[in-house]
Amino acid sequence: MSSDHVDVLIIGAGLSGIGAAHRLSTECPDKSYAILEARDAIGGTWDLFRYPGIRSDSDMYTLSYPFKPWTNAKAIADGEDIRTYIRDAAREFGSGERIRFGHRVTSAAWSSEDARWTVRSEVGSETRVMTSSFLYLCSGYYDYDEGHTPDFPGVEDFGGQVVHPQFWPEDLEYDGKRVVVIGSGATAVTLIPSMADRTEHITMLQRSPTYITSLPQGDKLASLLRKVLPAGAAHRATRLKNATVAIGFYEFCRRFPSLAKRILLTRAGRSVPGDFDPKHLTPRYDPWDQRLCIVPDGDLFRTLRHGRASIVTDTIDTFTADGIRTSSGEHLDADIVVTATGLKVVSFGKIALEVDGRAIDPHDVYVYKGLMFSGLPNLAWCVGYTNASWTLRADLTAQYVTRYLNHLDEHGYAFGMPDPAGASGEPAPIIDLSSGYVQRVAGELPQQGSSSPWTIRQNWFLDAWDTRRTDLDEAMVWTRAEDVPASGAAAEHVA
Template identity: 75%
Template sequence: MTDHVDVLIVGAGLSGIGAAYRLQTMSKGKTYAILESRAAAGGTWDLFRYPGIRSDSDMYTLSFPFKPWTHANAIADGEDIRRYIHDTAHENKIDQHIRFGHRVTRASWSSDDAQWTVDASTDDGPVTITASFLYLCSGYYNYDQGYTPEFPGLEDFEGEVVHPQFWTDDVDYEGKEVVVIGSGATAVTLIPSMAGSTKHVTMLQRSPTYITALPQGDPIAGFLRKILPGGIAHRLTRIKNAAIAIGFYVFSQRFPQQASKFLIGRARKSLPADFDPKHLTPTYNPWDQRLCIVPNGDLFRTLRSGKASIVTDRIARFTKTGIDLESGEHLDADLVVTATGLQVVAFGQIAVEVDGRKIDSHETYVYKGMMFSGIPNFAWCVGYTNASWTLRADLTSQYVCRLINHMDARGYAFGMPDPAGASGDAAPLLNLQSGYVQRVAGILPQQGSSSPWTIRQNWFLDAWDNRRADLDEAMVWTRQREVARAG
C-alpha cells in the first residue's frame, strides 16, 4: 500500500519531534508522517540504557525552546529526557503521526512526479510512502552497531564484554573488577555510576580527554523561574547557557594554550596532589574533540574515594583474566565495557537516488548546514558539535518550514542547492578530530570554504542569519507548471 504526505520525517527523537512541532505551527495544513524504526519515541534517549545515562549538554539548551525545561537538574538523567520527549509529542498530538517499527531503507526522487518514493521495512512486510519533501531527523550514528576496535586475544577472555550501546538490565557488575575502555562522555558517566557496586572500576584510556565539572542544577535558572513567567525564564537561561558554551568554544579556538591550562588546572584541583597529571593532559587542543562534562564533579569524587582509577596505556592483548598493556602492566577484569565510540553513518544509511542516479553522500556539499548539492526537497538535521544538538536542530526545522512556505508562495514544485556545489577546497562535514569522525571522513558530505556551503559552529550568528536568509541563494528551482508540462 502506498500513501502520500507533504512532508515525511524520519526519526522520532528530539529532532523529529521538534521538526513536527515546527511544521504544525509554521506550515499549517501540511500533512506529515514520522517513520521511526524503533518501537518508541526518544531516539538516543530510548536506545541508551547504560548506568547513569545523562545529557552531555545542559537541558536549557538541549530542550525545545517552545517547551520550557522545569526539572531541577540542568544535566538530566536519560529517563527524564525520554519522558520530556514523550510528553512533548503527546501534548501536541505529534504522537498520532508516528509510525513505529518502520525502518527506511531507500528513498528515490522523481523530478517528473516532483516527489520522493520511500521504502520502509516493517514486521508486516515492506511499506511504500510518497512525499513532496523528505526530512531526515535520524541523527548521524548507527543504532544497530557501535564501534569496537579489533582487540588481540579477545576470544581468550573468560569474562563478559559489553558495549554501552547495547546495555541490558541483566549485565551484572556487583562486586566485580570492571574495566571501562574509553575516555569520552560515556566512560566518564559509567564510572561514577558503577563504582558504588563494583569491587573496583578502572578507566583504561589510550589518551586523555578534557574533563570539567559543572553543577547539576542551575541556581540562576531556578531564581529566574521564581520571578518570571516560565517561558521568559527558559529563554533567558537558554541564551545565558548558549553564550557560556559558545563563548568558551571561541576562546578555546583563539587561545588554545590558555584554555588547556584552565581546564587541566581546574580538573587537578579536584583530585589529590599525588594524582598523575598525565591522565588529565590531552595531546590535542580544547574542542578539537568534544569536552566532557561531569555534573557536580562526580567522576573526580569517585577517583578521590579510591573506588575508581585511571590508567593511560595501550592494549597489548586480552588474556583469560583481563588485559595485558603495552607497558607490561596487567589489569584484572571480570567485566569489560567497551565505551569505544559510535559508528557514524550518512543519511541514516538510506540508499538515496535522484532520477535513477545513486547518490554518493561524500560527493555532495552541505548547503546552509542542512541541504545538499543536487538533491531536491531534502534536508538532514545535524546538530552542533560544540553546543547542544537542539540549538541547531530547531534552527534547521524552522528553515525547512520557511523553505516549504516559500515554494508554495512562488509556485515551485521543488528546489535543490546548486548541483555543482562549492568551489575551491573542500573540508569535512564535522570539524572534530575524534576517532568516530575521522573514521568516516570518506563517506560524509563535504563543506566548502564560504557561505552558503559551510557549517558555522555559532548559534547566535546562525540564529541571526536564519531569519534573514535569502531562500533563493544558490538554489535551482522548478515550478509546478513545468512539472505538469513534463508530465
Template identity: 60%
Template sequence: MEHLDVLVVGAGISGIDAAYRLQTEHPHRSYAILEARDAIGGTWDLFRFPGIRSDSDMFTLGFPFRPWRSAAAIADGESIRTYLRETAAEFGIDRRIRFGRRVTAAAWSSPDQRWTVEVQVGDGTRERYTCDFLFLGTGYYRYDKGYLPEFPGIDAFQGTVVHPQHWPEDLDCAGERVVVIGSGATAVTLVPALAERGARVTMLQRSPSYVIALPGTDRLVDRLPGWAHRLIRWKNVLVTSAFYQVAQRAPGVAKRMLRAGLERQIPDHGVIDRDFTPRYQPWDQRLCVVPDGDLFRAMRSGRAEVVTDTIATFTAGGIRLASGRELPADVVVTATGLQLQVGGGMRICVDGTEVDPGRTVVYRGCLLSGVPNLAICIGYVNASWTLRADLTARYVCRLLSHMDAHGYRSATPEFDGDVAARPLLALTSGYVRRAADVLPKQGRSAPWVLRQSYPVDLLSTRFGDIGRDMVFTARPVTRSPVAVDAVTPGRG
C-alpha cells in the same frame, strides 16, 4: 501508496522538533513520522547503559517551545526520555508517529516532482509512501552497531564483554572488577555510575581527553520566574560559545582554564599530567562533562582509577598492558565509540542516480547539493543538538513558505564543484575521522559552511537570502540536477 506533503524520518529530538514546527507554521500540510524503533526518543531511547545522561545542558537541549523546567542542568536518560514523550503527547505529535517502520530507500522523480519512499515494517511486510518533501531526523549514529576495534587475544578472555550501545538489562556489576576501555563521554559517564553500584572500576585510556566538572543543577532556575527560562537558555548559549571562541583563538588560555578546574578536583598534579592532559587542543574533540565532579569523587573514594596505557593482549582473567601491568577484570566495557551514517543508512536516488552523501556538500547546514526537497539534521560540535535541529526545522518551514509564495514544486541547492570542500565536522575524534568518506562535506564560504555559532545561524535562518545558490522548479522537468562531486581529484 499513501501520499504526504512532508515525511519525517525519526522520532527523536529532531523529528519531534520538525513536527512541531510543521504543524505550527504549516498547519495545512499533511505529515507523518516514520520511526524504526517502537518508542519515542531516538538516541535517548537506544542508550541504556548505567548513568546515561546528557552531555549538554538541558536548557539548550530542551525545546525552545517547551522549556526544560527542572533545575537539573545535566539530566539522566530516563528524565530525557520522559520529557520527549511528554512533549510529543502535549502537542499531539505522538499521534502522527508510525512505529516499527525503517526507511530503506528514497527515490526522487523530477517528472513527478516527488519522493517515493520504501519502508521495511517490523512484521516483515513492506510499505511505500510518496511525499513532496523529505525530512531526515535520523541523526548520524548507526543504531544497530557500535564501533569495536580488533583487540588482540580477546577470544581468550573468560569474562563478559559488552558495548555500551547494547547494554544487557540483566548485567549486574556489583562486586565485579570492571575495566572500561575508552576516554570519551561514555566512559566518563560509566565509571562513576558503576562505582556507585558497587563495582571496582578501571578506566583504561590510550590517551587522555579534556574533562571539565560543572554543576549538575542551575541555581538560577529556583530564583527566577518561569518565563525566565529563555534567559537561562541564552546565558548558556553565550557562555558555551564564548569558551569555544577562546579555545579556537587562544588555546593556551583555554588549557589553563581547564587545568585550573582539574586542580580543584585532583590534588596530585602528576595524575593531571599523566591522565588528564591531552595531546590535542581544546575543542578539537568534544569536552567531557563531569556533573558535580562525580568521576573525581569516585577516584578519591578508591572505587575507580584511570590508567593511561595501551593494550598488549587480553588474557583469560583480564588485560595485559604494553607496560607489563595486568588489569584483572570480570567485565570489560568497550566504550570505544560510534559508527556514523547518513539517513539511517537508507539508499537515496535522484532520477535513477544513486547519491553518495559523502560526495555532496551541505547547504545552510541542512540540505545536500544536487538533492531536491530533502533536509537532514546535523548538530553542533560545540553546543547541544537541539539548537541546530530547531534551526533546521525552522529553515525548512521558511523554505516551504517561499516555495508556496512563488508556486515552486522543488528546491535544489547548486554547488560550484570548483570550490574545494572540507570535512563536515571540525573534530579530530576517532569516530569522525573514520566517517570522513561517509558524511557530506562543507565548503569554504556561506551558504556552504557549517558554522559553529548559534547566534549567527539564527540570523541566517531568519533573514538569509533563501534563493542564493538554489535552483527552483515550478513545473515538471525531464531531469533534475544530480549530486555534485564535492571533492575534485587532488583537492579537498
C-alpha cells in the same frame, strides 16, 4: 505493498523529529506530515541508550525545545528525564499520533517528473512505500544497529563478559565485580562514577586523555528566574545565558588554545588526589579539537579521590583469561570489560538515496546552509552542533524548513535544490572534529566548502540571525509547479 502520500515525511521520532513536527504544525499548518520511526518507541538516542548513568552532556535549557520550557531542577539531566520530556512533548503537541513505529527506512528515490520522494521501509518482513513532496531526515548521524568496537587481540580468550554501552544488557550484574571501561569520552566518564559504588573496583583504560571539566547539575539562576518570571520567560533567559557561556567558551578555546588548556588542566588537577599523575588528564590535542567532556558536580573526580576508581593511560597488548595486559606490561584484572570505544557515524540515516535514477554517494555532495545538499531536491538532514547542544541547531533547521516550504508555495515552485555544482575550493568534512569516530568515516560523509552558504558554522548566534534573514533563493535551482509533471522539467536558476 502499500502506498500513501504526505507533504512532508519526517524520519526519526527522537528529539529532532518531535521538534520538527511541532514547527511544521505551527508554521505550516496546511501541510500534511508523518513520522517514520525504526524502533517501537519515541526518544531516539535517549530511548536506545540504557547504560548506567546515561545523561545529557549539554545543559537541558539548551538541549530542550524553546517552545517547551524545561522545568526539572536538573540542568544536566538523566536519560530517563529526557526520554519523558520528549514523550510529553509528542503527546502535548499531537505529533505522537503521526508516528508510524517499526518502519526502518531503507531507500528514498526522487523523481523530478513527479516532484516527489518514494520512500521504502521494512516493517517486519513486509515492504511499505510512502511518497512525500519533502523528505526531512531527523535520525541523527549515529548507527543504531552497531557501535564501534576495535578488533582487540586475544578477546576470544577472555573468560568474563564484554559489553558495548550501546547494547547494555538489562540483566548485567556488576555488584562486587572488577570492571574495566575502555575509552575516555563522554560515555566512559559517565559510566565510571555511576558504577563505582557497586563494583569491587572500576578502571578507565584510555589510549589518550580527554579534556574533562565539571559543571553544576543544577542551575541556580534558572531556579531563581522560575520564582520571579513565567515559565516561558525564565526558560528563554536561561537558554540564552547558557548558550552564551557554551559558545563563548568554545570561541575562547579556538582563539586562545594555550590559555584554555591551562585553565582546563588546572581546574581538573585541583579536583583529583594530590598524588594523581597529571598525564591521565592531559590530552595531546587542543581544547575543542574534540568534544569537551562534562561531569556534573565533579562526580568522576570525587570517585577518583575516594579510591573507588582509577585511570590507566596505555594501549592494549592483549586480552587474557582474566583481564587485559597493557603494552607496558601492567595487568588489569577484570570480570567485565565495557568497550566505550565510540559510536559509528553514518550519512543520511543509512538510507540509500537516488535522484532521477542516479544513486547518490554522500561524499559527493556539499552541505548547504547546514541542512540541505547540492543536487538533492526537497531534502533536509538535521545535523546538530558539535560545540553546543544538538537542539540549538536542530530547531533552527526546523524553522528553515518551514520557511522553505512556505517559499515554495508563495512562488509557485514544486521543488528546489541547492546548486548541483556545490562549493568550490578545498573541501572539508561536514563534522569538524578530529575525534576518531569522525575521522574513521571522513571519506564517506558529505563535505562542506570554505565559504557561505556551503559551510556549517559552529555558532548558534550567527545561525539564528541568518535563519530569519537568509536569502532563500541564494545558490538555488527552482522548478515551477506548472512544469510538473513533465519529463525534463525546466529549471530556473537563481544566482
